[in-house]
Amino acid sequence: MTRRIQDEYAARVSAGELQADAAQEAVLPEFERIRAALSEPVKKGWFAKKPEPIKGLYIWGGVGRGKSMLMDMFVDCLDVPARRVHFHAFMQEVHQGMHAARDQGVQDALAPVAKKVIDEVRCLAFDEMQITDITDAMIVGRLFEALFEAGVVVVTTSNRVPDELYKDGLNRQLFLPFIALIKERLHSHELVSPTDYRQDRLSDTQTYFSPANAEAREALDAIWQDMTGDKPEPLKLIVNKREVELPAFSNGAARARFHELCGKPLGPADYLAIADAVRVLVLDDIPRLSRSNFNEAKRFVTLIDALYEAHVRLIASAAAEPEMLYVEGEGTFEFERTASRLREMQAADWGKNN
Numbered sequence: 362m363t364r365r366i367q368d369e370y371a372a373r374v375s376a377g378e379l380q381a382d383a384a385q386e387a388v389l390p391e392f393e394r395i396r397a398a399l400s401e402p403v404k405k406g407w408f409a410k411k412p413e414p415i416k417g418l419y420i421w422g423g424v425g426r427g428k429s430m431l432m433d434m435f436v437d438c439l440d441v442p443a444r445r446v447h448f449h450a451f452m453q454e455v456h457q458g459m460h461a462a463r464d465q466g467v468q469d470a471l472a473p474v475a476k477k478v479i480d481e482v483r484c485l486a487f488d489e490m491q492i493t494d495i496t497d498a499m500i501v502g503r504l505f506e507a508l509f510e511a512g513v514v515v516v517t518t519s520n521r522v523p524d525e526l527y528k529d530g531l532n533r534q535l536f537l538p539f540i541a542l543i544k545e546r547l548h549s550h551e552l553v554s555p556t557d558y559r560q561d562r563l564s565d566t567q568t569y570f571s572p573a574n575a576e577a578r579e580a581l582d583a584i585w586q587d588m589t590g591d592k593p594e595p596l597k598l599i600v601n602k603r604e605v606e607l608p609a610f611s612n613g614a615a616r617a618r619f620h621e622l623c624g625k626p627l628g629p630a631d632y633l634a635i636a637d638a639v640r641v642l643v644l645d646d647i648p649r650l651s652r653s654n655f656n657e658a659k660r661f662v663t664l665i666d667a668l669y670e671a672h673v674r675l676i677a678s679a680a681a682e683p684e685m686l687y688v689e690g691e692g693t694f695e696f697e698r699t700a701s702r703l704r705e706m707q708a709a710d711w712g713k714n715n
Contacts, residue, residue: 366393369438384554385427391418391550392435395514399441399483417515419490419543421522422552428518429488429612431552435516436486443484447610448517449638451487452497453597455504471500475507487517489613492527492536493637494599502539509546516547523549566676569707573646573678581616581678585643588614600634613640619647623660632664636671647679650687650696658687662699669702674711677703 364372367389373379398415420428436445446454458474467473478485485508492498508515521528523543527536543549566584570577585593589611596610605627607615615635622635622644635642650658668675679686683700687693705711 364438366396366435366438369434373434379430382427382554384552385431388418388420388431388550388552391548392431392438392516395484395516396435396438399439399514412512414509414512414546415514417517417547419517419519419523419547419549420552421519421549422554423520426552426554428552432486432488432516432518436484439484441483442481443486444482445486445488447596448487448490449598450594450596450610452494452501453599453604455500456496456599459500471503471507475504475511478508479511479513482513484514484516487515489638490517490519490526491521491637492530493634495531498527498530498532498536498539502536502542505539505542505546509542522551523547568674568676569683569703570678571680571682573648573680577678578645581643581645581676584676585609585614585616588612588641596638598631598634598638600631603631605631605634607635607639610639614643615639615641616643616645618645619657619661622664623657627660629663629667632660632667633671635664636667636673639673641674641676642668644675644677647677647686649680649685651689652691655691658696662696665699665702665706669706672711675703675706 367386370379370386370389374381395415395418403412420431422428433445436443455471455474458477459470462470462473492501505515519526523540526540526543527533530536567580570580589609593609593611593614593616596607596615598605598607607617608621609616615638622632647661648654648657650661665675667673683703686700687696
């Protein structure tokens, strides 16, 4: 028999794995409500009454408050088929499934995608739901209607209150029925903990390591392990019908080498999508920049601008200190702003209240 969510939380606090937090404890009854309802046997047969739908959960609030951790714990406590997936990654799978269905001549390409999810899980747990793409906005409403109709329970985290999903998006009025559906089928709970655990872990941590040697690599490995554990997976983003991949991603943190993000022909839209999808970026091996790698330097400037504007926390190893990264060639004057931003982003409170 699975353990009650409250008991599991208490056990982890007692073991020193978690710090007791009243705001986190306040949402545990909602998780337990869903766990208990899912554990009830489903009555089958000709005369079995269709069970009342189980209301899901939409947890929203600032970054680092423990939303993802609580959802992971909830999924661990379930004894029914469940899946925990980052929302961006899930939508990428949806697009790939629809593309395959169209290739096979299926008229309603979303139908087989929805059926596959319905056949595989009773609970679908999304991390960091956010809608930034008009195509996703049009798809997600129909998909969730199918999931809810089939009795799939949805639990999701987000940095935004439901009414602010796809805020200021193109043709947003077409998306409003989905927001209404979310509010009807999911209980909304704001996690208002005053503690930003992610920032607290990084507040006394060095975030810029130079030179990019074995010692720097070891330091970044330790920070990455502390933030993500052993569960990172690649995250694929669709930007203007192209695929942009972050090699390692977990709980809002991503890791990549400089060449993987700046050595490829990526543009502003790609870096904006990355900045929107992650809260922390660990970037390995930033080289010295000059006229010999001018294109890479330009992309790096664009990447830093996107991360800076989105208040993404940057942890990096580099060949030199920010002011000495780009010392000769066209664009040295413009790079001064980038160096200044790299310095500012090393501040202990960078990214708070994002």
